Amino acid sequence: EFEKWFTRPSNRWNRGNDLSPEALRAMADFIMERDARREGKTIVGDKSPNVLLNGKAVSEMHTFYPDARLIYIVRDGRDTLVSHLFQNFIDGEEHLSRNQLALRDEFARNPDPFMNGEKSLFTETSIRRMASGWVKNVQETDRMGREIYQDRYYVLRYEDLLREPYETIQKVWAFLGATPQDVSGKVASEMASNPDAAYQKEVAGDLVQNLEKGKRGSWHELFTERDKRIFKEIAGETLIAWGYEKDMEW
16 A cells, blocks of 8 residues: 555655655654664664565665665575574475475474484475575675675674674774774673574474574584585585685585
């Protein structure tokens, strides 16, 4: 209904253009700026961890926020696949095939064979699709971020946040032009908090009790030799390019 209104030819104030981008920008500004005022902040943004639109995510953001700064956080593709799979296990059944649903139920009943690499949680079709998707998402997002946002684009690795949280966040603050004082304790507090893990245990305790959400290296426990071989074939070079591996011998 709003689209009809925005594009109605009789509305002379839109000069024949679709004002949806401007309207969505105004709405997003209102929501984020209101929360920023409540917290006494002058820098505000949105974190969208499940954006899997590849380069389209960057171009769509630029449609509404060409003047914003974009921070892209890359994560090891192997852990990314595990994370997305369990997210679908918990609240994305519509994205799962019948075979994947059966694997989920089997894991919930007896996770041991899956946790020691005897059985895979991925069908061959699913791991090929997901590995290809990770490569495309990382490559397109980074390329378009650099092309479109240029010096207003910043990229970092999720694992660097875990390993050196304060040092990594300091670089982000510098990129944003922020100069917070005496906040190392707050960074440590945030690192100790894991609300998503608490939520997952609440809604799917049996399924996720053996996993720590956000932990680095979960793939070591859950990838079979077949999974490793397929991931190397599709995404091995991308792992090396981002510094996750030095070669294919893993």
